Amino acid sequence: MEAIANDFTINIATANGTGSQSANLIxxxxxxxxxxxxxxxxxxxxxxxxxxxxxxxxxxxxGYQAPGDRTHIQVLVNPATWDEDLAALEPGSxxxxxxxAKKEMTREDVISYPIPMSALARKINPKIAKLVTxxxxxxxxxxxxxxxxxxxxxxxxxxxxxxxxxxELNITALGLGRDYFKDNLEKKDPYTIEARKKxxxxxxxxxxxxVALGSHFGGVQMLAWYPITPSSSIAEGIIxxxxxxxxxxxxxxxxxxxxxxxxLAAAGMVLGAGWAGGRGMTATSGPGIxxxxxxxxxxxxxxxxxxxxxxxxxxxSTGLPTRTQQSDIAMLYEGSHGDTQHIVLIPxxxxxxxxxxxxIFDYAERYQTPVFGMSDLDLGMNRWxxxxxxxxxxxxxxxxxVRDQKTFDAFEDFGRYLDVDGDGIPYRTLPGSGMxxxxxxxxxxxxxxxxxxxxxxxxxxxxxxxxxxxxxxDNLPAxxxxxxxxCQIGIVYLGSMExxxxxxxxxxxxxxLKVSQCRIRALPAHSEIVNFIERHEHTIILEIxxxxxxxxxxxxxxxxxxxxxxxxxxxxxxxxxxxxxxxDRILAKLEEVKQ
Amino acid sequence: MSEKRERPARAVKLNVINEPKDSYxxxxxxxxxxxxxxxxxxVIVTAAWESGIEPHRIAxxxxxxxxxxxxxxxxxxxHGFNTVHGRMPSVTTGAYAVNKDLLYIGVSGDGDSASIGIxxxxxxxxxxxxxxxxxxxxxxxxxxxxxxxxxxxxxxxKKKGPINKTQPIDLCALAINLGCTFVARSxxxxxxQLNSLLKAAMSHxxxxxxxxxxxxxxxxxxxxxMKSYGYVKENEITLHMTDYIPHxxxxxxxxxxxxxxxxITLHDxxxxxxxxxxxxxxxxxxxxxxxxxxNAEEDSKHVTGLLYFDNTKASLAEDLGLVEKPLIDIKDExxxxxxxxxxxxxxxxxx
Numbered sequence: 001m002e003a004i005a006n007d008f009t010i011n012i013a014t015a016n017g018t019g020s021q022s023a024n025l026i027x028x029x030x031x032x033x034x035x036x037x038x039x040x041x042x043x044x045x046x047x048x049x050x051x052x053x054x055x056x057x058x059x060x061x062x063g064y065q066a067p068g069d070r071t072h073i074q075v076l077v078n079p080a081t082w083d084e085d086l087a088a089l090e091p092g093s094x095x096x097x098x099x100x101a102k103k104e105m106t107r108e109d110v111i112s113y114p115i116p117m118s119a120l121a122r123k124i125n126p127k128i129a130k131l132v133t134x135x136x137x138x139x140x141x142x143x144x145x146x147x148x149x150x151x152x153x154x155x156x157x158x159x160x161x162x163x164x165x166x167x168e169l170n171i172t173a174l175g176l177g178r179d180y181f182k183d184n185l186e187k188k189d190p191y192t193i194e195a196r197k198k199x200x201x202x203x204x205x206x207x208x209x210x211v212a213l214g215s216h217f218g219g220v221q222m223l224a225w226y227p228i229t230p231s232s233s234i235a236e237g238i239i240x241x242x243x244x245x246x247x248x249x250x251x252x253x254x255x256x257x258x259x260x261x262x263x264l265a266a267a268g269m270v271l272g273a274g275w276a277g278g279r280g281m282t283a284t285s286g287p288g289i290x291x292x293x294x295x296x297x298x299x300x301x302x303x304x305x306x307x308x309x310x311x312x313x314x315x316x317s318t319g320l321p322t323r324t325q326q327s328d329i330a331m332l333y334e335g336s337h338g339d340t341q342h343i344v345l346i347p348x349x350x351x352x353x354x355x356x357x358x359x360i361f362d363y364a365e366r367y368q369t370p371v372f373g374m375s376d377l378d379l380g381m382n383r384w385x386x387x388x389x390x391x392x393x394x395x396x397x398x399x400x401x402v403r404d405q406k407t408f409d410a411f412e413d414f415g416r417y418l419d420v421d422g423d424g425i426p427y428r429t430l431p432g433s434g435m436x437x438x439x440x441x442x443x444x445x446x447x448x449x450x451x452x453x454x455x456x457x458x459x460x461x462x463x464x465x466x467x468x469x470x471x472x473x474d475n476l477p478a479x480x481x482x483x484x485x486x487c488q489i490g491i492v493y494l495g496s497m498e499x500x501x502x503x504x505x506x507x508x509x510x511x512x513l514k515v516s517q518c519r520i521r522a523l524p525a526h527s528e529i530v531n532f533i534e535r536h537e538h539t540i541i542l543e544i545x546x547x548x549x550x551x552x553x554x555x556x557x558x559x560x561x562x563x564x565x566x567x568x569x570x571x572x573x574x575x576x577x578x579x580x581x582x583x584d585r586i587l588a589k590l591e592e593v594k595q
Numbered sequence: 596m597s598e599k600r601e602r603p604a605r606a607v608k609l610n611v612i613n614e615p616k617d618s619y620x621x622x623x624x625x626x627x628x629x630x631x632x633x634x635x636x637x638v639i640v641t642a643a644w645e646s647g648i649e650p651h652r653i654a655x656x657x658x659x660x661x662x663x664x665x666x667x668x669x670x671x672x673x674h675g676f677n678t679v680h681g682r683m684p685s686v687t688t689g690a691y692a693v694n695k696d697l698l699y700i701g702v703s704g705d706g707d708s709a710s711i712g713i714x715x716x717x718x719x720x721x722x723x724x725x726x727x728x729x730x731x732x733x734x735x736x737x738x739x740x741x742x743x744x745x746x747x748x749x750x751x752x753k754k755k756g757p758i759n760k761t762q763p764i765d766l767c768a769l770a771i772n773l774g775c776t777f778v779a780r781s782x783x784x785x786x787x788q789l790n791s792l793l794k795a796a797m798s799h800x801x802x803x804x805x806x807x808x809x810x811x812x813x814x815x816x817x818x819x820x821m822k823s824y825g826y827v828k829e830n831e832i833t834l835h836m837t838d839y840i841p842h843x844x845x846x847x848x849x850x851x852x853x854x855x856x857x858x859i860t861l862h863d864x865x866x867x868x869x870x871x872x873x874x875x876x877x878x879x880x881x882x883x884x885x886x887x888x889x890n891a892e893e894d895s896k897h898v899t900g901l902l903y904f905d906n907t908k909a910s911l912a913e914d915l916g917l918v919e920k921p922l923i924d925i926k927d928e929x930x931x932x933x934x935x936x937x938x939x940x941x942x943x944x945x946x
């Protein structure tokens with residue numbers, strides 16, 4: 001039997017709230033610390049305790065981070081999904097199962113490793129046997145796959161930082177799982193983990209914590225938030241880092257945090273902070289953005305710097321609240337009633353989550369408008385390898401704020417909404433300054449900010465706003481291009497699809513199709529995106545949703561002759577993207593285009 | 596050609612910071628002539644001027660509705676924000692978090708505060724945010740032409756339409772139950788009372804709510820309306836006479852009234868003096884305040900005065916644990932942690 005090293009997928013089926021998350025993170029961390037590229041996806045229910053949850057670990061020397069097409073090793077702990085999980089396996093798969101789960105092994109065509117996980121766990125402490133069970137299977141997996149004991153113990157120490165009792169207990173449990181396999185079973189499967197040279201600079205972090213850190217390095221002064229999955233850990237991250245990053249010796253802080261009564265209030269607070277001259281932000285998900293629509297329009301029309309992070313999940317409505325999707329693109333770009341258009345930053349990596357975390361404030365203040373960060377559950381809540389965060393390359397851009405009388409006096413004519421520089425961006429003075437005070441309003445207004453219903457005032461205002469946001473295009477993060485010479489097919493994609501695109505590309509290449517890639521990192525679309533489309537005969541717009549929202553936006557804005565050359569591949573079933581589903585659909589779409 | 600003769604300059608009255616009253620006025624009102632809201636705007640101008648607050652240190656906040664349009668008609672030297680319907684408290688909260696040194700004066704209506712925005716009002720009270728929150732309460736939606744609001748009294752009838760049978764929401768009672776630290780009711784026709792209550796509210800640190808009955812002359816000023824000028828004048832129960840003694844005027848210069856009175860010291864050292872009319876009202880007693888409101892409602896009356904006051908609670912700025920300086924005055928380099936800090940974080944993560 002030929003060994004298969006570092007190229008397989010483990011699926012661990014447990015119940016929510018049983019402590020499996022920490023066990024699974026120890027497994028993932030250990031694999032990562034052996035220098036093996038790996039990704040972990042937590043498929044969890046909207047529930048605190050009891051419902052099924054799966055953790056998928058993909059090991060791939062190729063660096064593939066999507067869950068893969070199939071499970072190679074199945075860990076069965078949860079009786080509730082036992083039969084289903086078992087039935088889904090391909091013949092020859094490995095099944096590590098809890099002998100004490102009161103369920104049978106019904107398949108004869110799999111490699112079966114029965115382990116009395118609960119009984120072993122009870123030996124340590126009957127009261128917390130449920131929790132310990134999870135560590136037992138990690139121990140067994142370590143033995144089966146060849147995970148170094150020292151690496152494993154270090155991961156335990158990382159997971160339970162400083163909690164000596166927990167560390168000791170977990171190490172004992174790991175040993176029980178490992179020893180049981182060694183003493184009672186024989187390895188019959190081909191899967192192994194081979195240590196690779198580890199990039200010592202790399203570490204694991206989730207996108208939400210990266211956004212939280214980035215926000216602090218952007219000098220956030222007011223965070224208003226309302227708890228919602230999958231964004232809460234951005235706010236919690238900001239709160240957790242505040243004592244270290246933003247607090248004086250006397251315990252006072254320059255970063256205020258308010259847990260709002262709802263998302264409407266959170267949005268109002270963000271606008272209030274921006275109006276007063278501060279850096280305000282909120283973090284939410286699609287349902288929160290739906291509730292914030294009215295304020296988003298006010299922010300756009302009254303020109304208030306404001307920052308909104310949307311960690312998207314599966315909609316519509318409450319949808320699948322703990323699953324990932326890219327389905328808020330249209331809502332963010334054209335949010336609120338009336339004609340609007342918003343700047344949207346779209347990170348695809350944890351490094352970009354950090355970078356856009358601080359840059360977003362600069363854009364909001366530069367363009368005096370709501371700016372959205374669009375992450376998603378996959379990027380935000382799963383842990384990804386990170387090369388380290390780079391310190392902001394430039395000082396803060398506070399935009400066109402007149403802060404002193406001398407500057408103010410130099411204006412020939414001052415109007416809050418007067419386009420002095422021809423870039424659509426007016427100057428503002430701050431409340432408390434005494435300079436050119438106005439009553440900000442969401443009603444129609446002239447260049448002085450005075451109420452007006454005159455057609456010429458309304459038209460001039462709306463035209464300028466359009467120019468202002470359109471003018472941002474090429475100042476926003478440019479797309480990342482991976483272009484192969486003379487490729488006729490291009491793929492435009494965004495966000496967390498970054499983690500699947502290489503595998504999609506390789507699958508396409510297996511069929512003889514070479515494609516170029518263009519990852520959009522902001523809206524409105526950069527001119528480089530148009531140029532990319534221009535250079536390719538056909539371009540696929542690839543996204544994780546049903547309707548092709550990005551495709552819709554691009555079609556509306558592309559020059560006429562390019563419209564027929566872009567094609568939508570949009571798919572979402574609530575699961576994190578799997579490469580083959582998208583590569584098959586791309587091939588089918590191209591076939592359709594040819595006809 | 597005859598030379599224009601210079602008129603002798605009339606002595607312009609100045610306040611304690613040498614500003615004329617003109618520095619506190621605003622644009623021309625576009626509300627209906629006789630609207631109670633305009634009277635309140637005038638009192639805001641007078642109170643702010645008499646209090647000697649620099650106009651640019653005031654922020655005018657409002658929601659949507661007739662009342663919320665009024666910030667255009669007073670304090671023309673102050674920045675303001677006419678926000679969205681019922682959401683002025685949240686916008687004010689955000690502004691306050693980054694600049695706690697401004698005096699926030701919010702104006703709202705009964706539609707804005709008792710219906711669409713009641714949630715935000717409640718939570719602003721809960722947080723004890725430093726602001727003056729004036730409700731211009733007329734029992735109807737004026738801008739949409741006279742529908743009942745949630746403060747319309749049972750048995751009251753507006754100019755057109757049926758008698759209101761729905762239980763009203765008493766925003767003062769609500770505020771007292773929520774532990775609001777300054778709760779008053781007044782009447783747009785009682786300029787003197789409103790003036791001293793407003794000045795006291797401006798001197799208060801914490802959430803100061805003044806519910807002002809402000810008749811809608813167009814849709815709800817008929818005799819059958821319980822929020823008409825005529826009705827309120829006839830049926831107002833004044834809890835006490837109110838006098839405001841500013842901190843910059845020694846108390847000794849103010850005439851001490853005969854009979855019983857209470858002096859309440861406010862956060863900036865000013866005093867509000869409550870002179871007993873018939874029965875003594877103790878504003879530190881929430882139950883007494885609620886009883887007064889309840890009794891008045893039973894008798895279809897309106898009770899006015901300082902209903903409830905509490906100076907023991909921390910305000911939002913204290914709860915947020917903010918630095919002394921308003922956050923907007925902090926330099927960029929003090930907001931962004933240094934490169935060494937990020938280097939440390941990176942290496943800690945790398946383990």
